[in-house]
Amino acid sequence: MDNANQSKETITFLGTGGARFMIISQLLASGGLWFNFDGTQILMDPGPGCIVQVTKRKLNPQELSAIIVSHRHLDHSADLNVMTEAMTDGGFQKRGILFTPRDAMETDSILHSYLRKSIEGIEYLEAGKTWSVGNVSFTAPVRHVHMVENYGLIFKTKKHTIAYITDTRYFEELGSYYRGDLLMLNLTFLHKRTVPDRPGAPMDHLSEPDAERLIKEIKPKTTILTHFGMGVWRAKPELVAAALTEKTGSKVIAATDGLVYDLAELDKI
């Protein structure tokens, strides 16, 4: 056993694209996030191509303790079934817990019924609840405002707190629910946009001005932006991150496909 590796806390970005046009073009990958918190490995939001990214990066699905799906949209759940097969060695080794909103299982289940017996259990995400898996605990602080039931999470590892704000419409109290040394934020839009057929109604995704407000309010040591839509991609995520660093006075970086972020970086700040 590699002890040096075991004591590490890393986040691997299996994709940084978000929303439908990035996903169907695959200009950026869309495989979700792979957490390794001191040996406890968790897959979050296995979007399209997750299995491709995981095998390419030589990660081992049979070491996963859990899969978390923030919400049922395709860019967060499309590869759940194949990743469940991979986690359970083709269904032969019962393992892993699936964490998901109830609506993703009850209406038109995101997990095929024949695969349910392969996993150890299903836990429904609920606002205010906390769960423990191996070396990490996590809380769903608030239900997001999105088209379907959806939750962001705050992870507490032995050494760090990580706030992950998944897709949501910006709302006034959003920032007050999240605290962390590291903030990960799904930045889908560059500009604030409104729903085409509902003038004045904001879209259910965060934009760059929302990110600025959230970073200033949450004051993390570092923010990592991901889940970029077409507009952010065209504007170059690293330039958007640099501008946000300037505006907020706090370190903001843009994730790239395949980035392995070592949480020890946070201890240097």
Ligand SMILES: [Zn+2]
């Ligand atoms: Zn979504």
